[in-house]
Every structure is written in structure tokens, then in C-alpha cells.
Amino acid sequence: MKQVLAPIIALVIGIGTLAFMAISPQVCHAAAGGSATVARSIFVSKKGSGADFTRIQDAINSVPFANRRWIRIHIAAGVYKEKVSIPANKSFILLEGEGRQQTSIEWADHAGGGGGDSGTADSPTFASYAADFMARDITFKNTYGRMAPAVAALVAGDRSAFYRCGFVGLQDTLSDLLGRHYYERCYVEGAVDFIFGEAQSIFHRCHISTAAAAAPGFITAQGRSSASDASGFVFTSCTVGGAAPAYLGRAWRAYARVVFYRTAMSAAVVGLGWDAWDYKGKEETLEMVESGCTGPGSNRTGRVPWEKTLSGEELAKLVDISYVSRDGWLAAQPR
Numbered sequence: 001m002k003q004v005l006a007p008i009i010a011l012v013i014g015i016g017t018l019a020f021m022a023i024s025p026q027v028c029h030a031a032a033g034g035s036a037t038v039a040r041s042i043f044v045s046k047k048g049s050g051a052d053f054t055r056i057q058d059a060i061n062s063v064p065f066a067n068r069r070w071i072r073i074h075i076a077a078g079v080y081k082e083k084v085s086i087p088a089n090k091s092f093i094l095l096e097g098e099g100r101q102q103t104s105i106e107w108a109d110h111a112g113g114g115g116g117d118s119g120t121a122d123s124p125t126f127a128s129y130a131a132d133f134m135a136r137d138i139t140f141k142n143t144y145g146r147m148a149p150a151v152a153a154l155v156a157g158d159r160s161a162f163y164r165c166g167f168v169g170l171q172d173t174l175s176d177l178l179g180r181h182y183y184e185r186c187y188v189e190g191a192v193d194f195i196f197g198e199a200q201s202i203f204h205r206c207h208i209s210t211a212a213a214a215a216p217g218f219i220t221a222q223g224r225s226s227a228s229d230a231s232g233f234v235f236t237s238c239t240v241g242g243a244a245p246a247y248l249g250r251a252w253r254a255y256a257r258v259v260f261y262r263t264a265m266s267a268a269v270v271g272l273g274w275d276a277w278d279y280k281g282k283e284e285t286l287e288m289v290e291s292g293c294t295g296p297g298s299n300r301t302g303r304v305p306w307e308k309t310l311s312g313e314e315l316a317k318l319v320d321i322s323y324v325s326r327d328g329w330l331a332a333q334p335r
Helices: 002-021 056-061 312-319
Strands: 040-044 071-075 078-080 084-086 093-096 103-107 126-128 133-136 139-142 153-155 160-163 166-168 174-176 180-184 187-190 192-197 200-204 207-210 217-222 232-236 239-242 246-251 257-261 287-291
Touching (some): 040 056, 056 071, 207 217, 217 232, 217 257, 232 312, 246 287, 257 312
Parallel strands (some): 071 093, 084 126, 103 139, 126 153, 153 174, 174 192, 192 217
């Protein structure tokens, strides 16, 4: 698995970085002190009656390039079997379902699935490369049922937020690739490296669920690459549970940073907690942190000796919303 995953993820980073660099640095600001307003709504329904489109991708295609106004794409309840992608030059899209158990986008694809030459970057059911994106009340699912890189959602745009969304897969479920991201009350399910990437993200009040695997799985694989790299995965007031044992994470890169703060952990969490992966013997640069966690899985008696303990000041900087939204972009998104 290690020999296969590392070069494939490197390909994802290469593609994702190009998309990220194409993002305009300009931001559509809200009125002073308030959230932005939605300028236009587009309706999608499989049934067609009264809808603008029957396919989600067609609705996204209708958004003008270099869009500067928030556009809501409301998706009626149903299972939409299609691959969906938002390019880097279509910002300010709000994708809205009718509940994560009512509206879902589903597709079965995996690395090597396209005639043997497609990689992880080509496998996502949903991919967003645009800055200033929102999604709420919808599930993204990769239905490929075997262990292989098979992404449900790839997020590579800056200033992206998800509320009450679901991410379901087995391996590489959520490619939290690049940019500053915020996830609230979301559900993430997988078995191996099922939250991976080098984004700078907070997961707040999310439920992380481990799926069955042949061996203990890994919840996170974070890719921070240097001491000056601001990226990291921070879990605050979350729950960790599921059907199979799993490590809290393993180090994808030499300065990997993952923080679990005030999170309830079930017995699904493996006693060691963390794995250094390719950095065994070089763990001093890794930043794997637990603080204020509860539940049987939070017992740190058997944890790896290199798990980090941060000062109160260091921890406060990571768990505060300013870690991802110092410039206030999150509060400026439409409600």
C-alpha cells in the first residue's frame, strides 16, 4: 500500500498546485460587518419538473467564468450518479442539498480505473479547485467497493467551507488537498488515509467513522512539508468511532501536523495512536497532538513516545477559528 500510495499522491499534489496557483487573489467581500448575499439561485432536480437542470455538472457549467457573485445551486433530494468538478475560474458557488441523507453525488472510480492510467487526481466523485466555495447538506460518495485510492471529494481551492456534509469511501475518501478549509458537523467515513492532503483545515463537531479493513486503518495522512508550512488538520469537539480499528494518523510528509482537541474517541482508536510511516527515526519534526480528549480511545498510556505536547499558547493558535480565517473570509460567506 505504501509503495503505491506515495507516488500517486505526489501526482495529486502536482495537479492540485497548478489549479491553486490559477486562483485569483481577489475576494468578493460582504457588506461591512456582515455576510454576503446570494445573487442568484439555480435549481437542479432529477425529476426535471420546475428545475433549471437535471444534472449538477450542467448547472456548474452555466456559471460564468470569473464569476464575482455568490450563486446558489440548490439540489433536490435524490442520488445523482455523476462525476462533478468545479474549475479554478468559477468561484463563489454555494452547493446546497436537502440533507446529507437525502441528497448525494455518487460515482465509482479509483486510481488506475480509466484503462489503467488514471491516478488519484482523476478518481474523485466531486472535485473543487475554485476559491470561495461552500457546500451544505449534501453527501459525496465514491462507491468503488475495494481497497484502492478512490476519492469521494477533492478540495483544492482556498476559502472553502462545508456544513453538514457527508464524505463516504474506503481509501483516500477526502482529499483535503490545498488551501484554507472549514468543516462543521460533517460525517467522514473511510478505512485508509481517508482524510489526506496538505490543506490548513479545521474540522468542528464532525463525526469521523472508521470502515472495515483487513488491517488497522489510518484516519489521517497529512502532508505538511516544512517547519514554516502553516498547513495542518485540526479536529475540535469531534467524535471518532466506527466498525474497525484505526490509527489517528500517519505522517505523509516530514512535518505532518494533526491535532485532536476535546474529541470523544471510541475504542476503535489503536492504542499506539500514530504511525511515523516513512519517517521512523525522524519523528522529532512530526506534530501529532491530542489534548482534552475523552472516551476509551483517548487513553494515552500506550501512545507512541514521540507524540507532541504543545504549550497552551501554541495549542490556542491552532484550535481558534483564526487558524483558518484570520482575514474573516468565513464570516463573510452567505448564511
